[in-house]
Amino acid sequence: MRISPFRLERYLELYEFTTKYILGASDCESFEVGEILSEEEFSELSSLRLGYSEAKGSLSLRKEISHLFEVAGPEDLVVCVPQEGIFIAMNAMLEAGDKVIVQVPCYQSLCEMPKALDCKVLTWEPDTERKCWEWNLDFLRKNVDKRTKLIVVNSPQNPTGQTFKKDEYLEILDIARQNKCYVFSDEMYRLLEHDPKDRLPIGTDVYEKCISLSGMSKTFGLGGLRLGWLSTRDEVALRRIVELKDYITISNNAIGEYVAKIALKKRETLLSRNHKIVTSNVELLNSFFNDQEDLFGWFKPKAASIAFVQTKFSMDAENFCADLVKKKDVLLVPSTKFGYGNHHFRLGFGRKNMPNGLRLLGEYVEENL
Numbered sequence: 001m002r003i004s005p006f007r008l009e010r011y012l013e014l015y016e017f018t019t020k021y022i023l024g025a026s027d028c029e030s031f032e033v034g035e036i037l038s039e040e041e042f043s044e045l046s047s048l049r050l051g052y053s054e055a056k057g058s059l060s061l062r063k064e065i066s067h068l069f070e071v072a073g074p075e076d077l078v079v080c081v082p083q084e085g086i087f088i089a090m091n092a093m094l095e096a097g098d099k100v101i102v103q104v105p106c107y108q109s110l111c112e113m114p115k116a117l118d119c120k121v122l123t124w125e126p127d128t129e130r131k132c133w134e135w136n137l138d139f140l141r142k143n144v145d146k147r148t149k150l151i152v153v154n155s156p157q158n159p160t161g162q163t164f165k166k167d168e169y170l171e172i173l174d175i176a177r178q179n180k181c182y183v184f185s186d187e188m189y190r191l192l193e194h195d196p197k198d199r200l201p202i203g204t205d206v207y208e209k210c211i212s213l214s215g216m217s218k219t220f221g222l223g224g225l226r227l228g229w230l231s232t233r234d235e236v237a238l239r240r241i242v243e244l245k246d247y248i249t250i251s252n253n254a255i256g257e258y259v260a261k262i263a264l265k266k267r268e269t270l271l272s273r274n275h276k277i278v279t280s281n282v283e284l285l286n287s288f289f290n291d292q293e294d295l296f297g298w299f300k301p302k303a304a305s306i307a308f309v310q311t312k313f314s315m316d317a318e319n320f321c322a323d324l325v326k327k328k329d330v331l332l333v334p335s336t337k338f339g340y341g342n343h344h345f346r347l348g349f350g351r352k353n354m355p356n357g358l359r360l361l362g363e364y365v366e367e368n369l
Helices: 007-015 039-046 060-067 082-093 107-114 138-143 166-179 235-245 253-266 267-291 317-328 354-368
Strands: 077-080 099-102 120-124 148-154 182-186 212-215 226-231 306-311 344-350
Touching: 039 253, 060 077, 060 253, 077 082, 077 235, 082 107, 082 182, 082 212, 082 226, 082 235, 099 107, 107 120, 107 148, 120 138, 120 306, 138 166, 148 166, 166 182, 253 267, 267 354, 317 344, 317 354
Parallel strands: 099 120, 099 148, 148 182, 182 212
Antiparallel strands: 077 226, 212 226, 306 344
16 A cells, blocks of 8 residues: 655644744644643542553543444444544555545545545535535435445535535435445534534434544644544444554553543533634634635635635745745645645634734735735
8 A cells, every 4th residue: 555645744744833823723722731630630640550551442531432422332432543543444444446435625634545545536526616615415416326335524624614514414324324335424623613503413323334533633622632533333344443453553542541531521611712712713714804805715614623715816825825934924724735726725713823823914915915
């Protein structure tokens, strides 16, 4: 298996830890350990034995995660690094020649892994005729058949911040059910819907052959824990996922599992803070881009801490982002890093200093465009 370089990660490596304002960040504001753990919990952590944990993740953590589900239980979960989850799930399900449909633009590994496994990949493009990011289900109705092994969807979606309507998502799962194919549902931004009415059910709860991915990195702002989880009620897929995990990490970071468990117990507090940051920042962006509609195409996202903004000026997105870093120390991510042309950029608004970066972006626009 030969995998292409990860464009987004190679780009972030150049700038992420040296640029002052990371306006292309996809996660929410991080927490300090002391904001999550009480003195009693710190004391308990200090006595934690740093041995191996269960390959599927500690039972106590899986029980805590299972409170997020309506149907699936701890036995249906595998704790892993989110990127690892994509890698092992794709390898567990797919073989060369399999037909796979992937919603794009997307996080590169969702499309790259099936390609690296020599699958026949069909990309499900957004409907560009509409004034927002939407994907026409007619494409699935026409292209999903008995030869289809996997449908890959992401909602809330990275990089656009949009989400399917509930009836759309349920129809996607029903199309898969009718054709007896798997669904890989990337749900890393679930619980970060700007209006709770837009929240979708977890795919695993609805369809037995759905494999859902979620974790602590995005919505919770705890990427440093390097913990997420796969869930599925398909016993064959679950067994194969665990077998493949034995060849990668085997078990997880014991300290990370402990902190994740505590964070999930306090999830309402963590989510409340992140929601306040996101909703405040997105309104600032809405005002900014409405004033700049001749230069930018802005589709207000419904969820997550990211948006995908169109550029309407002559400079391409990659050169625009490079010049912005150079002149204002502000980082955006050009659409080339998502394999989606050169006239959009991803903008993140989950961090507290976003307004300062936005002010500098406004200065750049005034001085250069």
